[in-house]
Amino acid sequence: MVNKSVKTRSCSVATVSLSIMTKKGDDNMTVVIGFEGSANKIGVGIVRDGEVLANPRRTYITPPGQGFLPSETSKHHRGVILTVLREALQQAALKPADIDCVAYTKGPGMGAPLVTVAIVARTVAQLWRKPLLGVNHCIGHIEMGRLITHANNPTVLYVSGGNTQVIAYSEKRYRIFGETIDIAVGNCLDRFARVIKISNDPSPGYNIEQMAKKGSQYVELPYTVKGMDVSFSGILSYIEEVAHKMLGSGQCTAEDLCFSLQETLFAMLVEITERAMAHCSSQEVLIVGGVGCNLRLQEMMRIMCMERGAKVFATDERFCVDNGAMIAQAGWEMFRAGQLTDLADSWITQRYRTDEVEVTWRD
Structure with missing residues (x-):
């Protein structure tokens, strides 16, 4: 059997194996x-x-x-x-x-x-x-992430267009420690992409990520963490209003808004993930879901994990x-x-x- 290896987009995970070796x-x-x-x-x-x-x-x-x-x-x-x-x-x-x-x-x-x-x-x-x-x-x-990265028993941040959850395994269940109380983080990004007419090819979230790399001015946005839960709908409404006003007047660029939105949303996600890690005495984080491909989210999570002496695991867009x-x-x-x-x-x-x-x- 050929052992196929891929390099993940995570800064902290160099190479992961696609196969658990079994005898031919x-x-x-x-x-x-x-x-x-x-x-x-x-x-x-x-x-x-x-x-x-x-x-x-x-x-x-x-x-x-x-x-x-x-x-x-x-x-x-x-x-x-x-x-x-x-x-x-x-x-x-x-x-x-x-x-x-x-x-x-x-x-x-x-x-x-x-x-x-x-x-x-x-x-x-x-x-x-x-x-x-x-x-x-x-x-x-979760199971695909565990297979590809070989994470043992991680705290899981699941972020996608339809879901945002912080999860940990206990007593034959994947327990939800925190989640969005309204829209998912991917949905928030997608809907903002529609406001500023960003292409959906290959995905709006990916294109926001590329534009955010060119942003330099941080526009302050609401930060809504409620215990272990997060809320994104208010942030979306606020940045939609800001976009119409500030872009029209030249006060900032679309790249600045993409940068600001990512920084705010991801900081919220890192905060609740760290809190779940502390509760579970966990030293591993696994990021899964479509938004988990985002290199900036992986980087922010890696910084938090380094401060705790923990590890972060992630995969690329294939998984x-x-x-x-x-x-x-x-x-x-x-x-x-x-x-x-x-x-x-x-x-x-x-x-x-x-x-x-x-x-x-x-x-």
Whole structure:
């Protein structure tokens, strides 16, 4: 077996392995295929005993200033999902007979895209006569992060377009220590991108990150931490108003506002993460989710961890951004622990909380 290594975008993690080495020819190898499509990305990943064999995906991209609607997103997913499935099998050099289990994203996410993926996964499982597993999207991010970085028992900062949570494992649950009380950090960034008409290709958050590197003037914004929770909607409303006034008068640039927004939001996230670390006596932080690709967030977290003598783990956009391999990896863990989903129970749950899942594969 070839050991594939990648270099992460994290400043503190130099190289991570894509595979947990297993003996070639082992008849007990387990292969799981995972279908992800909870938002604007559709992906199919294949994992074999900790080795990522394939992970193709497609992204539904809208014009600048526009978000993605559930119906249009699901239409996009329907149009490409079989192509992505074929690509995954070809990349992995596998046939349907080689697959042991079919996993899909049960939730959380947007209803119409989730239903599209669930229908395809159910159909594939029945056609191939394979068991089916509904996976929590958030736990998919966590398990993929643990696989790629080899973080042992980290405090997890999960940041994406739909979720913002600080999580730690305890007694067979991923416990939520803090979270957003309104919109997610990724949603805040995306909506600000629409205000200043930033391109959605490859993603609004990535383009904000690049513009922020050119910003030099910090515009003071509200800082809203409430215990272990954070709030972003007030910040968004404030910077929208500031953008119309200050950009029009030349008091600052769009780059300055991107810089200011990132610095404020990420400082809030680092604060609640550090507080959770102190509570759990943790010396590791794992950043997962699409916003976790942001190098400035990784840098700010690294500075905090250095002051505490702790380590930060992160991956690049291949594994931070929604992908099929993360669903396959979580499904692999669940399948090996004896979990399955009956066909009659294979629905989707738009509000599927991280702490609802019994984590039977740890300890």
